[in-house]
Amino acid sequence: MATTQETQRSEPATAEGKAELDVFRYIPEEDDEPHTETYEIETFEGMTVLDALIKIRDEQDSSLTVRHSCRMARCGSDAVYINGTQRLACNTQVSELSQPIDVEPLPRFDVIRDLVVEMNEFYDRMESVEPWFQPDHEPETGEEYLQSPENRKNIDTVLDCIWCGACTSSCSPAATDSDFPGPAALAKAYRFYKDEREGEETRKRRLEMLESSHGIYRCHTQFNCTEVCPKGISPTEAIMEMSRDAVKEKLRFWR
Amino acid sequence: MSTQKPSKTAGWNWFLQRVTGVGLVVLLGFHFAVEHFIVGAANVTAGNTVERITNGLIQGDHVLGQITINMPAFLYQATAISLLGFSVFHGMYGVYNVLMEQDTLRAYEKPIKYFFIVFSAALFVQGILIFLAFFEPFWQVYDPR
Numbered sequence: 270m271a272t273t274q275e276t277q278r279s280e281p282a283t284a285e286g287k288a289e290l291d292v293f294r295y296i297p298e299e300d301d302e303p304h305t306e307t308y309e310i311e312t313f314e315g316m317t318v319l320d321a322l323i324k325i326r327d328e329q330d331s332s333l334t335v336r337h338s339c340r341m342a343r344c345g346s347d348a349v350y351i352n353g354t355q356r357l358a359c360n361t362q363v364s365e366l367s368q369p370i371d372v373e374p375l376p377r378f379d380v381i382r383d384l385v386v387e388m389n390e391f392y393d394r395m396e397s398v399e400p401w402f403q404p405d406h407e408p409e410t411g412e413e414y415l416q417s418p419e420n421r422k423n424i425d426t427v428l429d430c431i432w433c434g435a436c437t438s439s440c441s442p443a444a445t446d447s448d449f450p451g452p453a454a455l456a457k458a459y460r461f462y463k464d465e466r467e468g469e470e471t472r473k474r475r476l477e478m479l480e481s482s483h484g485i486y487r488c489h490t491q492f493n494c495t496e497v498c499p500k501g502i503s504p505t506e507a508i509m510e511m512s513r514d515a516v517k518e519k520l521r522f523w524r
Numbered sequence: 525m526s527t528q529k530p531s532k533t534a535g536w537n538w539f540l541q542r543v544t545g546v547g548l549v550v551l552l553g554f555h556f557a558v559e560h561f562i563v564g565a566a567n568v569t570a571g572n573t574v575e576r577i578t579n580g581l582i583q584g585d586h587v588l589g590q591i592t593i594n595m596p597a598f599l600y601q602a603t604a605i606s607l608l609g610f611s612v613f614h615g616m617y618g619v620y621n622v623l624m625e626q627d628t629l630r631a632y633e634k635p636i637k638y639f640f641i642v643f644s645a646a647l648f649v650q651g652i653l654i655f656l657a658f659f660e661p662f663w664q665v666y667d668p669r
């Protein structure tokens with residue numbers, strides 16, 4: 270059984286601190302079907318679900334697979350389904366959860382192994398909105414594209430996206446409509462759509478690109494994505510703003 | 525999305541879905557007030573329905589006590605026809621969208637779309653025919669009394 274420094278660093282908070290986790294398990298080479306395994310662990314103060322999973326992997330079952338990297342809610346690699354909600358395992362306190370803690374891979378993503386899901390389809394959705402800076406022309410002064418503080422403020426909210434996929438996993442139209450970019454991609458589209466440095470031409474082209482019944486208008490305004498976003502972003506509001514803008518442009522048909 | 529073709533009608537449909545949604549809140553509120561709180565569902569008869577539709581006369585003594593409202597007939601008729609149109613559009617477009625969200629049905633997008641257009645038009649026309657049956661030259665067709 271592997272023991273890493275990760276576990277040794279942590280001191281149990283109290284002798285009686287215990288937690289029970291029901292963890293989704295599936296190793297395609299070994300299992301015919303996914304199943305749940307129950308683990309009991311000693312907890313410590315400040316223990317996150319990711320800490321708990323690492324502890325299980327180190328001390329009880331080295332085959333348990335979970336993707337993680339930064340352990341500080343920055344890389345977005347450990348989004349999982351905890352007690353029925355999409356959350357970052359590294360940003361969820363064990364002490365806040367009712368037990369047994371149910372840990373599953375992100376719903377609506379294909380499972381590669383245990384809690385690790387296939388993210389390529391999600392990245393394709395992200396790429397479909399052309400998430401890169403496309404200015405209409407060269408910067409007016411000097412070599413930099415300067416952005417006004419007010420404009421920066423407009424996109425402040427959506428800039429924090431860490432591509433964890435929690436929102437897209439929670440979105441019902443994204444689950445059944447593979448042409449729908451989903452909340453994360455549309456929030457990313459909004460980030461560029463609102464960036465005035467790109468210019469009016471690109472802004473219009475971006476809006477036209479998103480204007481399809483499988484684009485911005487597919488959103489059900491359920492706010493599931495907003496509720497689960499670990500960074501407090503509201504993709505729904507971004508999508509609604511773009512939808513309203515698109516319709517306002519149509520209503521100004523005399524121009 | 526760069527692979528999707530932009531739609532000219534999707535924005536209008538989205539807008540109309542919202543407009544009709546708000547309209548339905550108002551119109552259904554009016555409908556419930558009249559049919560369930562003033563007249564009372566059990567007291568809706570062909571006779572007082574004819575009075576409401578042809579003369580705009582709303583009368584009843586149900587939950588809200590004795591009430592008589594004499595609306596301009598055209599206004600009452602406008603609410604009836606708007607309620608019909610709004611509910612057909614809102615309901616049918618909503619169901620159509622739910623179906624079009626399913627990848628498995630995408631191959632049948634065109635036939636499903638035309639089915640909904642024809643079916644919605646048929647529902648609307650049928651509603652209009654029933655509405656017209658309350659007026660003299662047509663009432664023998666249905667004779668609602």
Ligand code: FES
Nearest residue numbers: 340342344345359
């Ligand atoms: S491990 Fe990086 S966000 Fe959780």
